[in-house]
């Protein structure tokens with residue numbers, strides 16, 4: 001039986017959750033797919049929204065991010081056999097919990113109230129999932145996590161919507177609160193950030209919201225080194241993990257000025273029990 005179509009009624013930054021959903025659904029239809037996300041396909045069919053008109057031709061970049069995060073979480077789960085927990089900040093309509101099919105996982109979604117509302121309307125209940133309707137910048141969500149938890153924290157497609165100071169403060173606050181955690185996030189460059197702040201049309205019908213924080217992949221190690229109690233596990237550009245799908249982008253990313261202008265980053269860090277360099 002066909003389900004009724006749902007109008008999401010989203011605008012501004014929360015509307016951006018539909019963009020990776022569109023790309024994940026399209027990726028699922030490819031023979032050389034990086035992810036298999038039938039739930040994303042179902043959601044795109046159910047949601048009354050002009051995905052193609054707004055976001056245009058699907059691209060591989062959101063599926064790359066989703067696949068890199070999926071792989072990191074699978075490795076994390078294998079190393080944390082006792083009730084591993086994922087906290088997904090700015091989760092939107094990410095369907096990762098179902099894509100991963102890891103029955104032992106506890107899952108916590110944190111997003112703005114209007115986004116959590118859409119999530120609750122469209123996604124099935126999951127016995128191991130909780131949803132917290134608040135800003136990731138509000139430390140309140142951390143109080144909902146049992147002390148001693150060493151979670152995997154994903155902030156895919158989120159931190160670029162904050163200022164550099166907000167990103168720094170958020171990472172610096174999470175580190176002592178969750179020692180031994182792993183964190184994954186992605187970045188855009190200052191050039192792209194500036195373009196979104198001036199006016200970046202993705203299609204003639206869709207303008208990306210302002211994304212204040214940009215950093216080049218080359219500057220990411222220094223940025224991370226400025227945050228106490230956080231250690232980099234890997235920093236790569238979007239061109240790196242699946243070069244067969246990003247041939248031209250990969251080639252161009254070897255040209256310094258092009259990389260600094262356009263190459264987004266995929267960052268995996270862990271939090272340390274005490275600040276780097278502190279006596280044991």
Ligand SMILES: C[S@@+](CC[C@H](N)C(=O)[O-])C[C@H]1O[C@@H](n2cnc3c(N)ncnc32)[C@H](O)[C@@H]1O
Pocket residue numbers: 013014015016017018019020021089090091092093094110111112115134135136137155156157158161
């Ligand atoms: C580009 S979407 C990414 C969604 C999801 N992570 C994915 O990859 O499909 C950005 C998400 O960040 C959420 N968001 C924006 N500002 C936020 C904030 N201050 N706190 C928590 N979530 C926020 C939006 O509501 C939206 O769901």
